[in-house]
Amino acid sequence: MNISLGITKTIHDWLFSVMPEGLASITEMVLIAAVYLGVFAVFGLYLVLLERKVAAWFQLRMGPNRVGFKGLLQTLADALKLVSKELTGTEKADKFLYNLAPYFVIISALMALAVFPFTQEFQAFDINIGIFFLIAISSIGVIGILLGGWSSNNKFALIGAMRSGVQTISYELSVGLSLLTMVLITGSLQLSEIVEVQKNGWLIVQGHIPAVIAFMIFMIAGTAETNRAPFDMVEAESELGAGFHTEYSGMKFAYFFLAEFINMFIISAIATTMFFGGWLSPFGITESLPWLGVFWFLGKTLVIVILMMWFRWTFPRLRIDQLLTLEWKYLLPINLVNIVVMAFIVWQNLIIQL
Amino acid sequence: MERYIFYIVAAIMIVFAIAAVNSRKMMRSVIYLLFVLMGVAGIFFLIDYNFLAAIQLTVYAGGIIVLMIFSVLLVHHIELEMEVAKTSKRILTAIASLIGIGIFLITIYSYNFNVIENSKTTTTAEIGEKLLNYGEGGFVLPFEVISVLLLAVMIGAIVIAKGKKLEEKKLEDGRQESEV
Numbered sequence: 333m334n335i336s337l338g339i340t341k342t343i344h345d346w347l348f349s350v351m352p353e354g355l356a357s358i359t360e361m362v363l364i365a366a367v368y369l370g371v372f373a374v375f376g377l378y379l380v381l382l383e384r385k386v387a388a389w390f391q392l393r394m395g396p397n398r399v400g401f402k403g404l405l406q407t408l409a410d411a412l413k414l415v416s417k418e419l420t421g422t423e424k425a426d427k428f429l430y431n432l433a434p435y436f437v438i439i440s441a442l443m444a445l446a447v448f449p450f451t452q453e454f455q456a457f458d459i460n461i462g463i464f465f466l467i468a469i470s471s472i473g474v475i476g477i478l479l480g481g482w483s484s485n486n487k488f489a490l491i492g493a494m495r496s497g498v499q500t501i502s503y504e505l506s507v508g509l510s511l512l513t514m515v516l517i518t519g520s521l522q523l524s525e526i527v528e529v530q531k532n533g534w535l536i537v538q539g540h541i542p543a544v545i546a547f548m549i550f551m552i553a554g555t556a557e558t559n560r561a562p563f564d565m566v567e568a569e570s571e572l573g574a575g576f577h578t579e580y581s582g583m584k585f586a587y588f589f590l591a592e593f594i595n596m597f598i599i600s601a602i603a604t605t606m607f608f609g610g611w612l613s614p615f616g617i618t619e620s621l622p623w624l625g626v627f628w629f630l631g632k633t634l635v636i637v638i639l640m641m642w643f644r645w646t647f648p649r650l651r652i653d654q655l656l657t658l659e660w661k662y663l664l665p666i667n668l669v670n671i672v673v674m675a676f677i678v679w680q681n682l683i684i685q686l
Numbered sequence: 687m688e689r690y691i692f693y694i695v696a697a698i699m700i701v702f703a704i705a706a707v708n709s710r711k712m713m714r715s716v717i718y719l720l721f722v723l724m725g726v727a728g729i730f731f732l733i734d735y736n737f738l739a740a741i742q743l744t745v746y747a748g749g750i751i752v753l754m755i756f757s758v759l760l761v762h763h764i765e766l767e768m769e770v771a772k773t774s775k776r777i778l779t780a781i782a783s784l785i786g787i788g789i790f791l792i793t794i795y796s797y798n799f800n801v802i803e804n805s806k807t808t809t810t811a812e813i814g815e816k817l818l819n820y821g822e823g824g825f826v827l828p829f830e831v832i833s834v835l836l837l838a839v840m841i842g843a844i845v846i847a848k849g850k851k852l853e854e855k856k857l858e859d860g861r862q863e864s865e866v
Contacts, residue, residue, distance in 0.1 A: 354687045426764055429713060460809055461736045468740040471748025475720065478755050482713060485764045497756060504748075521810055 364456050368445060372594060377407040379593040382634075383641055390645040417582035422485050425579065429483035434580070434587035436476025441594040444469045448601050449524050451611045451625030462523035463515065466602060467508050470557065473595070474500040477559075477566070477576050480588070484579035492575030495652060496566040499556055502659040503563075506553035509667040513546040513674045514539065514606045517683060527610035533686035534609040540684055542674040547607050549663055549670070551636075554599035555643055556655070558592060562647035563655060600636035601629075608632050692732060699725035710767045712758050720751045734807045 343363075347356045381396065381404070388395025396403035421430055447462050449455040459465050474497055481493020517539050518526045529535070536543045556563040567575030577588045604610060609632075611625030618624045650658070677683060699722050706718035723746040730739035771779075820826040 358687075424765065426711065426713065429717060432717070459736055460807055461740050464740045464810075465736070468743040468748065471744050471752075474752060475747070475755065478752065478759070479713075479717070482755075482759055483764070490759065494756075494759060497752060501752060 368456065369442065372442065372445060372597075373590065374408075375597070376590045376593045377411055379597060379637065380410075380589070381407040382637070383593070383644075386638060386641040387645055390642075411586065414582055414586040419582045419584060420579075421581075422579050425485045426483040429479050430579075431584070433476045433480035433483060434584045434591075436479065437473050437591040438587040438594075440469050440473040440476070441591040441598065444598050445594070447523055448605065448629075449527055449610055450629050452524075452527075452622055454626065455524060458522065458524050461521045463511055463521050463526070463602075463606070466598070467504070467511070470507075470595075470598070471500075471504055473591070480580065481576035484576075486579050488572045489576050489578045492566050492568075492572045492578070496559060496576060498652075499559065499563060499565060499655060502656060503553040503556040506549055506659060506663045506667055507557055509664070509671065510546040510550040510553065511602070511606055513542060513667070513671050516671070516674050516678050517543075523605055523610075526605060527612060530609040530612055531616075533684060534607065534612070536607040538683045538685065539674060539677070542670050542677060543607065545666065545670050546674070547603065549667055550603060550607075551639070553659075553663065554603070555640055556659070558595045558599055558640075560592070560596065560640065561644040562649050564649060565652050565655060568649060596637060596640055597633065600633045600640065603636050604629060604632040608636075688732060692729065695725050695728045695732070710770075712762050712766070712768060713755070713764075716751060716754045716758060719754075720747055723747050723751065737808065737810050737813060 344360065347360055347363075350356075351359065384406075385395045385403075396406035399405045399409050421427070444466050446457040447455070447459055447465055449458070477496045477500075478493045481489040481491075481496070514535055515521060517535055518529045520526060520529070526535075530538070532538070536547055539546070559566045566572075567577070569575075572578075577585055580588060611629040613619065613624065613628050618628070702718045702721040702725070706715045706722060709715045709718060723742065727739045727742040727747065730736075730742055816823070817825050817829045
């Protein structure tokens with residue numbers, strides 16, 4: 333096993349000085365998992381709050397403003413409420429699969445978080461196939477949605493799950509291909525190396541026109557893959573109730589809900605790492621202070637998160653046939669041509685190096 | 687530590703493999719199979735073959751299993767249970783499986799597997815170079831053959847999916863020509 337745990341070297345050294353090697357590495361992994369779990373559970377809740385605030389801003393109302401200062405504790409209180417709720421379910425559901433489904437969704441979302449480099453030192457799992465690992469993991473989450481829809485023994489949930497499956501399988505192609513376009517420049521799948529390449533200019537600058545096209549395709553496909561409006565056919569509330577999670581309540585519903593927001597964060601983080609230089613500061617203005625990388629990474633990611641929220645509250649929902657036409661007749665051919673153009677640009681060395 | 691992880695993963699795989707063929711609920715069988723395939727991916731991760739592990743996850747867990755779930759969703763109701771096969775069929779299957787296991791074990795035990803001390807991670811660059819290498823030990827021929835095969839499969843799928851429409855169009859064209 334070749335896990336390079338670069339997070340906070342002091343804790344690493346201290347752990348290995350007090351414990352035997354095997355035990356220390358297990359403790360380290362458990363510690364990192366617990367930290368990630370805690371941080372991103374709270375972070376996900378604040379993304380929910382951000383979404384509600386952005387929605388309120390777009391609709392000229394106040395949004396949550398009662399619990400805590402300006403409503404800052406609203407979603408934490410909601411989470412507490414969800415934890416204390418009764419777990420209900422349909423009588424003839426397949427109980428085993430019904431209970432298993434939320435974990436598929438939340439675990440695949442949390443696994444993907446492990447590979448992101450927050451700064452040069454702060455990366456839990458620097459795997460040499462980084463970006464491909466992300467694509468692989470994201471293809472598993474849909475199984476949880478399909479299972480949840482089928483096993484709740486509810487027709488509307490089943491229809492929602494089927495739509496989700498069709499949508500995710502289609503748009504996965506575009507996500508993968510648009511990222512592949514950028515891999516042509518970097519020549520590596522490892523996320524730390526991808527960031528390293530961008531010290532000569534962010535990839536969206538280096539790759540200019542095809543990179544911008546790839547970014548737009550990635551954002552459209554990414555929004556579709558997270559099942560968010562305008563692609564939220566999965567849980568179109570006017571026709572399907574709540575879609576695949578109609579029958580879920582309490583904590584199990586919270587898992588689906590949290591996973592949706594963590595997935596949105598993941599899509600934005602991938603966009604930040606692949607197009608906007610990850611933790612690098614613009615023009616290297618804070619190069620002497622490497623720990624500021626976290627700030628830059630989260631800042632860029634949040635800007636893209638807000639962009640996705642902007643989509644949600646601006647565009648009307650697509651029909652399912654429009655959704656599939658968009659992917660198979662427009663995005664996919666554009667993407668394939670784009671890859672060839674990018675290959676030509678890299679071959680002729682037409683990339684812009686700052 | 688790696689040895690214990692291997693035994694744990696192997697045990698999980700065996701348990702779920704047996705559960706997959708024993709369960710009479712079709713959807714549960716598919717999910718048990720999914721766990722077996724994930725276990726295979728886990729073992730690839732364990733021997734540091736990350737690329738193959740990710741391929742295993744995308745192709746089998748993300749692709750094949752989702753297709754299977756789709757077909758189950760279309761044909762199967764939640765309360766249905768699969769029928770138990772006839773005794774004669776069971777015996778036949780058991781014999782076939784035993785023959786399969788026999789051939790498998792004989793093949794494995796007739797080779798001497800060497801333990802490599804310093805294993806190193808295979809990178810995607812190396813795999814790509816090998817695939818397009820036309821010198822000795824290169825795989826360019828099988829690579830091209832598979833590419834042509836996949837292209838043929840894709841065209842075939844389009845023809846089957848569009849078959850009726852294409853024929854109708856031909857008929858219409860024929861009619862128009864005869865009218866002219």
